[in-house]
Amino acid sequence: MLPYNFKYELRLLLRSRWIQLLSILLLVLFGFSTYNGKEKVEKRISDISNAKQEVKESDEAMLKLLDSVERGLEVSVSSWSIPTSPMAVGNNHPRVAAMEPQPMAFVSTGQADLFTHYIKPTVSGDDFALNFTEMTSPVQLLFGSFDLSFVIVYLLPLLIIAFTYNILSSEKEQGSLRLLASQPISIRKWVFQKLILRFFWLSILVTLSLLLVFFVVGIQPLEWVSVLGLVGLTLCYMLFWFALAFLVNLFVDSSAKNAVSLIMLWVLFVLLTPSVLNQLGNTLYPMPSRTLMINEMREQKVEATKRQDEILDNFLRDHPEYAINDSTQSRNFYHRYMASQKVVKEALEPIVNTYEAQLQRQQTWSKKLQWLSPAIVVHESMNQLAGTSTADYENYRGQVIAFAETWRSHLMTFLYNNTPFSQQEYSSLPQFEYSPTTNGTVGLSALVLLVISGVLLVFGFVAQGKSQKRGLLSN
Amino acid sequence: MITTNKLTKKFGDFTAVDNLSLSVKEGEILCLLGANGAGKSTTINMLLGFIKQTSGTAEINGLDVARNPLKTKEFITYIPENLMLYPSLSAIENLDYFSGIAGKKLSPHELTAFLKESGLQEEAFQKRISTFSKGMRQKVGIALALAKDTKVLLLDEPTSGLDPKASNEFGELLQKLKNKGVAVLMATHDLFRAKEVASHIGIMKDGKLQQEFVAEDISLTALEKAYLDTMNYKEVLS
Structure with missing residues (x-):
């Protein structure tokens, strides 16, 4: 039966206008979403590049000033912005801590429309007050971005539903099922073969469309491994929807009921489950208010300002390396301010830790329950492939905070040693280098989807055997 | 080739086929006549294994249909009223x-x-x-x-809606198959075609085989009368 199903299923599909339309639609959707994703990545790269260019120009101006000062020339800038002051360098000439887009970033916007991609941490700034969020359009947040992951996670199942909802019911409605069922074949096997063949042909179509689109947008040779991961994950996700269609084809009778059942499953897995899990996560693990945290920080700062002299003394006692020249050097605003910053930070640590721990709990909970919806699993995996997942932005945030600390420490040494910043020191200024996360779960996600699909298909086989005994074609 | 023994099918309280026993041998054509709901199509559906009988047996080429649903279909070709x-x-x-x-x-x-x-x-x-x-x-x-x-041909009102020429051609084809030794069971309303092609003719009503004739032994007029008598259409006839 298989060779004949294989041969004629392809002929039937090729002669169907629907498959021709589907091929064009897939190409258009993949093409447009990839183009859209690429545009966003280009914009991100351009923003980072502009920020770096600004720093470069600012550094050139700083070096000129330092050169003039070191040569004893008079400079026409205000005294607090002369870069011999380490605090002037730390605040006015920060480095760019950029999250460079990963090669596959165009695949999924992920959290990229919520968070910024470069920050310039200053020496007097607060770690937790660093603004990682970006001004975003609420409309875009509501509807999401039209990227490749959106097409694969949300739209591709709809195309599969349109492609599979009536495999058996159309035969019944057209009358050809009676002729088929009068042949010495198992209808269950026949439906399974038809479905697998449609999966096979659609897989080829999807793979070719994706490869064509990637080829056109220009993928570097090394990125093809990620592309293959993406294609594999997409095929496993498609198989899940085909397995659902197999069950619906076997257990629901008319085409209309099949279509409605599959659309309801789409709503359940793609819309409802992610939304309910999100709401439940917020209810079970409510996040402490960030505004309250910032208010608390301000109060601590005010408190610290009142006790700055005392704080400075304590600080210098704790850091004798900064007190070496104390007897001969004067202490200014920044000495007291930087010391008090540390005190404020220590005082706020429990609040920040509570916030972080709650966030962690919420994310762990969501991660555990993501398996309830293959759509979440696939979207999250694609975000990981693209380097735009929540974990990626958490990783970036951690790296920026660590870099801000390095930046601060580096310049505080100059401050407390009362050493002026010079041209010679410029090359030793800390630089930010983003290290992306490497622990993707694409393989695991694909494997889990394969197992779920396998279970659904086996269940269909076993359960339909009983149903067939009752008389599949009794009507 | 085709044998049913006390074949019965009930849908709830309604008995569609009631203790039907019939036999069609190689090279024979049995035409089942009867009004809608007489049980002709249900009989064919049971022979095809599309629906399971309530009691009795249906056999194709000596094999029980219920026990060998796929094997029996190897011997069967089925042509419904509207072959799709x-x-x-x-x-x-x-x-x-x-x-x-x-x-x-x-x-x-x-x-x-x-x-x-x-x-x-x-x-x-x-x-x-x-x-x-x-x-x-x-x-x-x-x-x-x-x-x-094929060894067995099951036909469910194959000539309904055909023009006389096409119906005649179809009858000739059935004769060809009959001569090749195929056992044919045809459910039909077409008395004329039944008389033309059949070896035997059965009249069904209320799921039962009410009368059976050897086609050669009965004229078309007598067949029509027997049919109408069985269907209780005397008033219409008069």
């Missing part, structure tokens, strides 16, 4: 597909030969089924019976 094939495939492709999934691997030459034998015009072989009339589709069904080297 794949409209976007040609006649030869449909024949290749259906005989192929039934386990008959045939060469294009053989497929063409069977279509010719079924009486389909050659220019129609490569045409899509969507352009075919009902009579042409029935011929493809007969070609399938030939291709499968």
Whole structure:
């Protein structure tokens, strides 16, 4: 039966206008979403590049000033912005801590429309007050971005539903099922073969469309491994929807009921489950208010300002390396301010830790329950492939905070040693280098989807055997 | 070839087929006449294993249908009232597909030969089924019976809606199959065609085989009278 199903299923599909339309639609959707994703990545790269260019120009101006000062020339800038002051360098000439887009970033916007991609941490700034969020359009947040992951996670199942909802019911409605069922074949096997063949042909179509689109947008040779991961994950996700269609084809009778059942499953897995899990996560693990945290920080700062002299003394006692020249050097605003910053930070640590721990709990909970919806699993995996997942932005945030600390420490040494910043020191200024996360779960996600699909298909086989005994074609 | 023994099918309180016992041997054509709801199609559905009988047995080529649903279908070709094939495939492709999934691997030459034998015009072989009339589709069904080297042909009102010429051609094809030793069970309302092609004629009512005749022994008028008497249509006749 298989060779004949294989041969004629392809002929039937090729002669169907629907498959021709589907091929064009897939190409258009993949093409447009990839183009859209690429545009966003280009914009991100351009923003980072502009920020770096600004720093470069600012550094050139700083070096000129330092050169003039070191040569004893008079400079026409205000005294607090002369870069011999380490605090002037730390605040006015920060480095760019950029999250460079990963090669596959165009695949999924992920959290990229919520968070910024470069920050310039200053020496007097607060770690937790660093603004990682970006001004975003609420409309875009509501509807999401039209990227490749959106097409694969949300739209591709709809195309599969349109492609599979009536495999058996159309035969019944057209009358050809009676002729088929009068042949010495198992209808269950026949439906399974038809479905697998449609999966096979659609897989080829999807793979070719994706490869064509990637080829056109220009993928570097090394990125093809990620592309293959993406294609594999997409095929496993498609198989899940085909397995659902197999069950619906076997257990629901008319085409209309099949279509409605599959659309309801789409709503359940793609819309409802992610939304309910999100709401439940917020209810079970409510996040402490960030505004309250910032208010608390301000109060601590005010408190610290009142006790700055005392704080400075304590600080210098704790850091004798900064007190070496104390007897001969004067202490200014920044000495007291930087010391008090540390005190404020220590005082706020429990609040920040509570916030972080709650966030962690919420994310762990969501991660555990993501398996309830293959759509979440696939979207999250694609975000990981693209380097735009929540974990990626958490990783970036951690790296920026660590870099801000390095930046601060580096310049505080100059401050407390009362050493002026010079041209010679410029090359030793800390630089930010983003290290992306490497622990993707694409393989695991694909494997889990394969197992779920396998279970659904086996269940269909076993359960339909009983149903067939009752008389599949009794009507 | 076709045997039923006290075959009964109940749908709740309604008895569609009631203790039906019949037999069709090789090279015989049994035509079952009867009004709608008499149980003709239900009998065929049970012989095909589409529905399970409540009691009794149905056998094809000595094999119990309920116990050997797939094996018995190897011997059967079924042509329903409206034979639906794949409209976007040609006649030869449909024949290749259906005989192929039934386990008959045939060469294009053989497929063409069977279509010719079924009486389909050659220019129609490569045409899509969507352009075919009902009579042409029935011929493809007969070609399938030939291709499968079928032992049993089950026909459910195959001539209804056919014009007299097409109906006559169909009758001739049945005779050909009969001469090849095929056992044919045909449910029909067409008394004339039944008299023309059948070896035996049975009249069904309320799920029971009320009367059975040897076709040669009864005239068309007598058959019509027997049919109307059985159906209780005396008032209409008068």
